[in-house]
Amino acid sequence: MINERMYELGAEPNKIRELFAFGLARKAEIGAENVFDFSIGNPSVPAPAQVQEQFQKELAKDPVKAHEYTPSPGDAIVRQAIADHIRDAFGIPATPGNVYVTSGASSAIDITLAAITNPGDEVIAIAPYFPEYRTWSENAGCTLVEVPADAETFQPDIAAIEAAITPKTSAVIINSPNNPVGTVYTRASLEALADLLRRKEEELGTRIFLLSDEPYREIAYGMEIPYVPALYQDTIVCYSFSKSLSLPGERIGYIYVSDLIPDAARISTAVAGAGRALGYICAPVLLQRVVATCLDVEPDVTPYEENRRILTEGLAQLGYEYVEPDGAFYLWVRALEPDAVAFSERAKDFELLLVPSDSFGAQGWVRLSYCIPRNIIERSMPAFAALKAAYDD
Amino acid sequence: MINERMYELGAEPNKIRELFAFGLARKAEIGAENVFDFSIGNPSVPAPAQVQEQFQKELAKDPVKAHEYTPSPGDAIVRQAIADHIRDAFGIPATPGNVYVTSGASSAIDITLAAITNPGDEVIAIAPYFPEYRTWSENAGCTLVEVPADAETFQPDIAAIEAAITPKTSAVIINSPNNPVGTVYTRASLEALADLLRRKEEELGTRIFLLSDEPYREIAYGMEIPYVPALYQDTIVCYSFSKSLSLPGERIGYIYVSDLIPDAARISTAVAGAGRALGYICAPVLLQRVVATCLDVEPDVTPYEENRRILTEGLAQLGYEYVEPDGAFYLWVRALEPDAVAFSERAKDFELLLVPSDSFGAQGWVRLSYCIPRNIIERSMPAFAALKAAYDD
Numbered sequence: 001m002i003n004e005r006m007y008e009l010g011a012e013p014n015k016i017r018e019l020f021a022f023g024l025a026r027k028a029e030i031g032a033e034n035v036f037d038f039s040i041g042n043p044s045v046p047a048p049a050q051v052q053e054q055f056q057k058e059l060a061k062d063p064v065k066a067h068e069y070t071p072s073p074g075d076a077i078v079r080q081a082i083a084d085h086i087r088d089a090f091g092i093p094a095t096p097g098n099v100y101v102t103s104g105a106s107s108a109i110d111i112t113l114a115a116i117t118n119p120g121d122e123v124i125a126i127a128p129y130f131p132e133y134r135t136w137s138e139n140a141g142c143t144l145v146e147v148p149a150d151a152e153t154f155q156p157d158i159a160a161i162e163a164a165i166t167p168k169t170s171a172v173i174i175n176s177p178n179n180p181v182g183t184v185y186t187r188a189s190l191e192a193l194a195d196l197l198r199r200k201e202e203e204l205g206t207r208i209f210l211l212s213d214e215p216y217r218e219i220a221y222g223m224e225i226p227y228v229p230a231l232y233q234d235t236i237v238c239y240s241f242s243k244s245l246s247l248p249g250e251r252i253g254y255i256y257v258s259d260l261i262p263d264a265a266r267i268s269t270a271v272a273g274a275g276r277a278l279g280y281i282c283a284p285v286l287l288q289r290v291v292a293t294c295l296d297v298e299p300d301v302t303p304y305e306e307n308r309r310i311l312t313e314g315l316a317q318l319g320y321e322y323v324e325p326d327g328a329f330y331l332w333v334r335a336l337e338p339d340a341v342a343f344s345e346r347a348k349d350f351e352l353l354l355v356p357s358d359s360f361g362a363q364g365w366v367r368l369s370y371c372i373p374r375n376i377i378e379r380s381m382p383a384f385a386a387l388k389a390a391y392d393d
Numbered sequence: 394m395i396n397e398r399m400y401e402l403g404a405e406p407n408k409i410r411e412l413f414a415f416g417l418a419r420k421a422e423i424g425a426e427n428v429f430d431f432s433i434g435n436p437s438v439p440a441p442a443q444v445q446e447q448f449q450k451e452l453a454k455d456p457v458k459a460h461e462y463t464p465s466p467g468d469a470i471v472r473q474a475i476a477d478h479i480r481d482a483f484g485i486p487a488t489p490g491n492v493y494v495t496s497g498a499s500s501a502i503d504i505t506l507a508a509i510t511n512p513g514d515e516v517i518a519i520a521p522y523f524p525e526y527r528t529w530s531e532n533a534g535c536t537l538v539e540v541p542a543d544a545e546t547f548q549p550d551i552a553a554i555e556a557a558i559t560p561k562t563s564a565v566i567i568n569s570p571n572n573p574v575g576t577v578y579t580r581a582s583l584e585a586l587a588d589l590l591r592r593k594e595e596e597l598g599t600r601i602f603l604l605s606d607e608p609y610r611e612i613a614y615g616m617e618i619p620y621v622p623a624l625y626q627d628t629i630v631c632y633s634f635s636k637s638l639s640l641p642g643e644r645i646g647y648i649y650v651s652d653l654i655p656d657a658a659r660i661s662t663a664v665a666g667a668g669r670a671l672g673y674i675c676a677p678v679l680l681q682r683v684v685a686t687c688l689d690v691e692p693d694v695t696p697y698e699e700n701r702r703i704l705t706e707g708l709a710q711l712g713y714e715y716v717e718p719d720g721a722f723y724l725w726v727r728a729l730e731p732d733a734v735a736f737s738e739r740a741k742d743f744e745l746l747l748v749p750s751d752s753f754g755a756q757g758w759v760r761l762s763y764c765i766p767r768n769i770i771e772r773s774m775p776a777f778a779a780l781k782a783a784y785d786d
Contacts, residue, residue: 010666110672279503
């Protein structure tokens with residue numbers, strides 16, 4: 001009969017998608033300008049001009065070549081371009097053989113976990129975290145172990161991670177700039193984490209990979225974003241162009257197995273095997289070639305920065321508590337009652353669509369995606385005021 | 394430590410890819426016109442004009458909308474268009490809720506197997522078969538059971554399939570028009586298979602799905618291609634636009650869970666769960682929308698038909714034995730010695746790149762992909778003559 005585990009996964013309510021769908025229906029009902037939809041992380045900044053031009057260049061080529069199969073790890077020229085970019089931008093050695101082009105960060109993480117873990121292993125995620133980390137860890141037969149971030153700074157809590165590491169720990173997933181909090185992990189935090197993992201590897205005689213999920217690398221507001229492979233040897237980067245080049249629905253990203261790992265080639269072979277097992281023939285060829293020429297394109301984060309300012313200033317004035325974000329385009333706001341799901345429901349009465357923190361493995365907060373038109377943020381302020389007043393009454 | 398199963402999969406030699414890579418190197422050495430590369434199934438007919446125009450139309454839209462996330466099962470308009478197309482073209486009920494848009498047939502099959510089987514189940518494939526059926530069955534924890542096709546007709550051998558069915562059989566994969574043989578399954582064959590499966594379902598009290606892998610549906614030379622869901626209730630179609638619209642590297646296809654299945658909605662939910670588990674967020678949005686407007690575009694199979702004629706007439710004249718193909722763009726030719734791998738190696742001396750049948754679960758044959766420029770086929774004839782002469786000496 002059918003697979004019950006898959007049925008349950010398919011039937012599981014997804015709060016982000018539910019709110020997104022509710023928003024679509026509500027907008028049709030009362031007008032898009034009257035719904036304050038902070039639910040989903042779909043970039044509101046269009047793809048840079050260079051990306052749009054490159055689509056035209058690729059499509060002007062011989063159509064047989066333009067849409068052909070590439071080798072599964074990616075077009076040779078594309079892999080070379082990504083390796084060159086990593087080497088030039090971050091000053092570490094990088095070879096095309098350790099770059100595997102993927103259908104976005106989702107497949108990158110799923111493939112990587114299948115490659116570097118074995119059934120029964122444990123994978124650590126720092127809560128709050130992107131909910132699919134659990135799905136993908138479990139797909140590899142692993143258990144996801146949640147370790148709360150530091151309650152004040154939302155940096156990794158090194159002592160808590162140390163307490164969570166067991167002989168079964170095969171990977172720690174980090175995500176900086178962070179979804180959902182917007183935190184950027186400091187160099188000091190990452191160095192402390194690297195020190196801990198090295199120490200535990202030696203102490204336990206095991207290997208612990210650091211999986212660095214980096215879709216928001218270029219969406220940052222001035223903070224340094226250290227390159228993780230330079231700080232910890234057993235690092236695998238899962239990158240996506242979804243946010244930096246505003247191509248979320250096109251599904252294009254890559255896995256980079258650090259060349260500083262002595263057996264990198266062996267790991268890259270396992271990555272290729274996992275990609276095969278999970279049904280990936282190659283990443284979309286048109287997208288592969290478009291992004292390969294746009295690796296140095298800096299996204300225009302000014303609109304997000306403006307949105308961040310307007311939103312945080314407005315909410316501060318109203319007395320909301322939030323975590324000041326240094327990157328990504330999410331704001332983590334304290335719910336006005338302990339039950340974030342109830343708070344999110346009540347916010348809907350004011351046409352405010354806020355994702356409850358329960359989806360991210362945390363209680364008592366909501367996530368606001370501020371990659372939306374600026375005027376929606378401006379026009380949402382009276383609604384936030386009314387929501388606050390409803391609780392103050 | 395890393396996952397050895399994935400490492401083995403990544404390290405496993407892939408004869409098609411190896412020959413393809415050898416061909417690339419050899420062409421660089423002696424000129425593309427002097428290598429007779431029959432290794433890979435990359436369509437040589439360009440994408441139809443309507444497809445190329447639709448890319449332009451989609452890219453002319455608001456870029457934020459053009460590249461946005463879609464729901465995981467696909468854009469609502471795209472799913473509706475595909476359901477309408479199935480209903481109109483094949484005269485069976487079809488609803489968008491049972492269409493799940495995928496990154497090609499590869500992900501469609503991998504996702505479907507994960508959704509409809511449980512670890513320990515058996516999946517039957519009719520040999521010779523596409524080699525990844527084994528990989529994807531094993532990814533779902535199943536055993537692939539090979540059942541040879543009828544030795545004369547290459548139609549399904551109903552008695553042999555009956556003998557292979559056990560209480561653990563959860564799916565039978567069929568592929569018509571067939572890769573690698575080019576056979577089209579007749580209505581009589583499919584009806585006999587459907588009768589058998591219904592009888593075994595009743596006898597064993599189990600459920601046996603028919604997974605119909607249909608990338609070559611439109612690549613056929615006059616034979617009727619019956620629509621499998623109309624013949625057997627528990628059918629799931631895995632379709633790809635790779636060959637029909639010449640978009641192999643773009644990765645776009647769909648799963649259609651037959652609406653004639655009483656619990657189709659439940660199966661579609663499991664499909665959605667399996668897609669999630671395997672790391673698919675959505676199929677590439679640009680491609681989703683391009684193909685949705687090109688569902689009625691008929692591919693121009695004339696060049697393939699011409700190639701088929703030239704190749705079969707030429708080889709017949711030289712005394713080669715082959716299976717007359719009714720569809721797809723492959724020719725199944727008897728090797729001139731029992732060891733097809735040795736024969737393929739010897740053919741390389743004559744610049745002929747032919748894939749040995751061992752890759753497809755069969756001995757003593759080679760597969761020739763004739764989706765290549767016509768003049769290469771014409772110019773390969775002296776090489777085939779010399780290869781034959783080498784064996785006749």
